[in-house]
Amino acid sequence: MNYWSTLWLVSVWEFQRYFKPKEQIISIVFAIIGGLGYFGFKAHKEKQSKEEIVLLVVSELPRPGSERRLGRFILKPDEGPADEAEKKVVKGEAAGLLIQKSVNSAELRTTKKVGWGAELESALTRQRQKALLSATLVPAVVMSVLNDPFKLDRRVIGRDEKSKKLGKIEAAWAVGFTALMLFGVFIGNAYLFIGITGEKQSRVTEQIVSAIPAQVWIDGKLVGLSFLAFASVLNLLFSILVFFLVGWGITGNWILPMKIADPWLMVRCLALALAGFAFWFAFFGMIAATIDNPYNSNRAAFLYFPVLPQMLAFFALSDPDAFWVRVVALLPVSSTTMLPVRQIAEVASWWEFPAAMLLLGVGIWILRTAAGRIFRLGMLMYGKEPGLSEMVRWVRET
């Protein structure tokens, strides 16, 4: 067997070992149930919010008004007295009784607590404002201008023309991408830790390394788990899509922002994600090979390393073309999350993607070589963990 056929065998084994189609289907089923629950409830609330509400109005003012409509509220004057009107409300002839005390106050009586109280208060306030303004004889044109917000265009000067802040939709996509990356990295790391440390403890590793080189074994793990993380992310994306499809089916509105529809951008982002998984898994493979017991090793803290570039990505959202963003978007530890932000903002130059991929490739190569060497010797250590100097020596010597 040559390197590539063995790599394929191990990669498929590692992928199939942890990829559970049943779990993937369950997550889609959950998305459907969640979508039905969320959008069904939302549609119900929206339907409720559009229903007309009839209120009887008993006025204590000298000149009671006529029947009028405020938004969805229909105010029907009632001659009273209030006790008689209240009986009508109890009988269900109206949703409530509004006793108008003055031009500034009223009392609302209902048979149960209602959710539209604040809405009614707001409608009455607007109606009072309108009445007061009408009384001042302000022209209609002036009235409409009074209600419009001031228009302020913001522009950064003295910077590249391309420099811009991400819009809401682009920012949502960038945040979503970094979150998915983090999800994939954590999923893969969990399997990597369980796999490498568990196999080391059960000595299954010895049986395998007696058959194939340690480097192929670790390479196969990295490839298999990278595709596993990738598949998990795709499944999560699919589940999210299903969730919104259910919403579309119920409400008739497509609310997922689809402004980012450039397929080449998607391909670049996915390629960066896959390479990013391989990079982080090579790093964690190296760490896991040195861990004796995953439950009490303080090296498990390395699991949280990928959170740092994710945090940087959030800072980059406000200015994706800042100098520091341009630099970290090329570094292998951060390019997988930072470069997509720049690409989505359309501020990245054409050469940044191939440059970042090249640097990632070099980083993966160095880390997987170190991981293979450390793994080969680390798997023989039981009861203690090698120090940093020992690991450096292994990498140099082997």
Place this chain on the structure above:
Amino acid sequence: MSQKPALKMEGVFKRYGRIPAVDGVTFEVREGEIFALLGPNGAGKTTLVRMLTGITKPDEGSIQFSIGGGAAGDQPAPGDFGYLPEERGVFTDIPVIRTLEFFGGLRGMKRADARKEGEHWLKRFELHDRMGDKIQTLSKGNQQKVQFIGAIIHKPTFAILDEPFSGLDPVNQDMFLDVLRELRANGMTILLSAHQMQLVERLADRILLLARGREVLSGTLDEIQTRSHAGSTVHLRLGAADDEKRLADLAYVQDATRRDDGSVRVILEPGATLAELLRFAANNFEILDVQTGRMSLHDIYVRAVGEDRAAQPTPEAVS
């Protein structure tokens, strides 16, 4: 059995820090034989096995395999070599047959061939109805069977089996003995390490006894018994009042100890005759029963390891 060596280990040293784990060991394993590696804990067996499997390298000395028809080299081709680690070296969360397919694949087998061979061996070990079960649901002994199948599924010409009888009941131990004999008959060379002396005695063609990383005894059982001056063993059942200590004082008696069943086990010096002992016993004790035999491998092992320990200077003596 051929006299051609399948494995030659010459002057092999391996140290961990200043501690020698393997200290100048030389031996050879011949084609088609079962070679047993014995030794107490810390004797260097695991280190030696790891060097043979290529997991670690010796500091000094050479290891040469001449198997599979290829040129001699320090590592055999994966398909020619099988290895059963001492502990449960299996993926416990994977079904039995899938594990065997994977192990076969690692040794160069096609998946379908590995499955067919795996099914054959599972039938042989009466595990055929469990082939779809996860390994963690099997008993310790059955897990050992799966691990064993994984080590020989690809029909290697040379197999290293570290504690193959671990976790097996007597019935399954006998089944393993039969299988190992069958594999040997089919031309497989086997190097095994085990603690079950009575099984090694029944199975091994030749034996190497290690202690503190060094060879203590080696050869066939007969050769070892001769070299270790293992005299005849006599089990005497004596009258209740008789004192076995008088036997131990005799010049031609190596050892005389009372066993839990009440009998006295007497080991004669090489060359001593049974008649001498029986004459003395008849004149001095009431003899109820007599059984004779040769010193067992267990006794030789315990005595050799004990002598080796005694021969080592204590830290006080060194200082």
